[in-house]
Amino acid sequence: MNPRRSFLTSLFGLGAGAAVLTRAAKAKQVSDTETPGPLPVVTPDVADLPFTVDNGVKVLHLVAEPVKQTVIPGRTFDLWGFNGSAPGPTIQANEGDRVRFIFENHLPEPTAIHWHGLELPIEMDGVPGIGQKPVAPGGRFVYEFTLHQNGTFFYHSHMAMQEMVGMLGGFIIHPKIPYSPRVDKDYLILLQEYAVLPNSTMPNSMNMEFNWLTFNGKSGPAATPLIIRLGDRVRIRLINLGMDHHPIHLHGYTFQVTGHEGARQPEAIWARGDTVLVGVAQARDIEFVADRVGDWMFHCHLPHHMMNHMSSNVGSMAMTNGPLSMKMPGMAMPANAEQIPLFPQDAYMEGPMMAMDKEVEKPETYGLPAGWSGFIGGMMTLARVLPPDQYEKIMELKAAR
Numbered sequence: 001m002n003p004r005r006s007f008l009t010s011l012f013g014l015g016a017g018a019a020v021l022t023r024a025a026k027a028k029q030v031s032d033t034e035t036p037g038p039l040p041v042v043t044p045d046v047a048d049l050p051f052t053v054d055n056g057v058k059v060l061h062l063v064a065e066p067v068k069q070t071v072i073p074g075r076t077f078d079l080w081g082f083n084g085s086a087p088g089p090t091i092q093a094n095e096g097d098r099v100r101f102i103f104e105n106h107l108p109e110p111t112a113i114h115w116h117g118l119e120l121p122i123e124m125d126g127v128p129g130i131g132q133k134p135v136a137p138g139g140r141f142v143y144e145f146t147l148h149q150n151g152t153f154f155y156h157s158h159m160a161m162q163e164m165v166g167m168l169g170g171f172i173i174h175p176k177i178p179y180s181p182r183v184d185k186d187y188l189i190l191l192q193e194y195a196v197l198p199n200s201t202m203p204n205s206m207n208m209e210f211n212w213l214t215f216n217g218k219s220g221p222a223a224t225p226l227i228i229r230l231g232d233r234v235r236i237r238l239i240n241l242g243m244d245h246h247p248i249h250l251h252g253y254t255f256q257v258t259g260h261e262g263a264r265q266p267e268a269i270w271a272r273g274d275t276v277l278v279g280v281a282q283a284r285d286i287e288f289v290a291d292r293v294g295d296w297m298f299h300c301h302l303p304h305h306m307m308n309h310m311s312s313n314v315g316s317m318a319m320t321n322g323p324l325s326m327k328m329p330g331m332a333m334p335a336n337a338e339q340i341p342l343f344p345q346d347a348y349m350e351g352p353m354m355a356m357d358k359e360v361e362k363p364e365t366y367g368l369p370a371g372w373s374g375f376i377g378g379m380m381t382l383a384r385v386l387p388p389d390q391y392e393k394i395m396e397l398k399a400a401r
């Protein structure tokens with residue numbers, strides 16, 4: 001008998017048979033750890049909400065509070081969000097989990113959290129004045145319930161104007177039985193919109209014309225590109241809470257719509273397409289195999305939602321200050337540009353003169369052509385499908401960050 005077995009036998013009174021069982025149990029444990037768990041969802045530019053475990057219950061802390069959210073470099077807005085950001089941190093849990101949310105209201109007015117799409121007791125539904133008392137400023141409320149669904153959900157304030165100033169977050173419930181086929185990348189993007197008048201940092205929640213459109217609280221080109229290795233199967237989950245429906249379009253690929261808010265869809269009805277309309281209060285999951293290299297645009301296709309800080313076009317005003325060509329380095333302007341009806345359109349909205357490559361530089365933008373950032377605005381980012389060497393280079397840069 002080897003010394004270790006002898007030690008165990010003396011410590012636990014285990015006979016030879018028990019020792020064999022122990023080895024079998026150990027082998028099972030090893031194979032369990034080898035079984036891949038749910039692939040974590042990545043929410044670019046947004047943190048995950050951490051949790052602790054208390055007697056098998058996942059405990060999470062959410063604080064509603066005023067936040068400063070930088071949508072692009074140089075533009076920081078006063079919003080209301082959760083735990084320091086708008087949108088708030090992403091919740092990731094597993095089907096079957098018991099969860100407890102300790103919620104604190106650090107806003108100057110009453111609020112509550114609604115768990116959009118979750119099947120739970122009415123007193124946990126988070127509607128102030130109906131299922132629960134409003135949570136007063138400085139107040140606290142504990143939500144606790146069991147998750148028996150899986151899919152792409154979200155949480156938000158159920159007060160209409162609060163929704164319009166940022167109070168939204170993602171809530172991913174990973175399935176007990178993994179979805180098939182498995183994906184290599186799983187992203188979450190939350191769609192929000194704000195109307196911020198010139199010289200203001202505060203959105204006007206009653207305005208119906210939105211001039212700042214965000215993916216995860218960032219407008220293009222500040223929205224971090226999705227980094228995909230050639231051959232990866234990719235899922236992108238989209239959540240929309242605002243006043244507009246957003247037709248989200250992916251260049252270069254035909255995807256399948258595999259999930260709606262509330263549930264994954266049966267494979268037999270997965271719709272194929274390249275644009276998915278994400279209506280207000282809806283979520284859509286799309287999946288595709290990234291088998292074509294490129295920096296592919298991924299964006300809302302409403303023209304006004306592809307721009308930043310849109311304000312009325314002021315015609316040839318800029319021409320009073322010198323020849324137009326001088327203002328547009330690298331752009332050859334026809335001599336009679338001023339006389340061409342409708343000019344300018346995009347000349348002042350995007351292009352080389354609006355580029356901010358340096359300001360938005362990060363590992364995920366490595367290798368993009370100079371001036372790229374001048375052509376990306378609003379609800380827009382890039383799905384960068386990269387060959388292995390370029391993919392690894394970006395992973396190295398990220399690790400070194």
Ligand SMILES: [Cu+2]
Pocket residue numbers: 213244245246247300301302305379
């Ligand atoms: Cu849109």
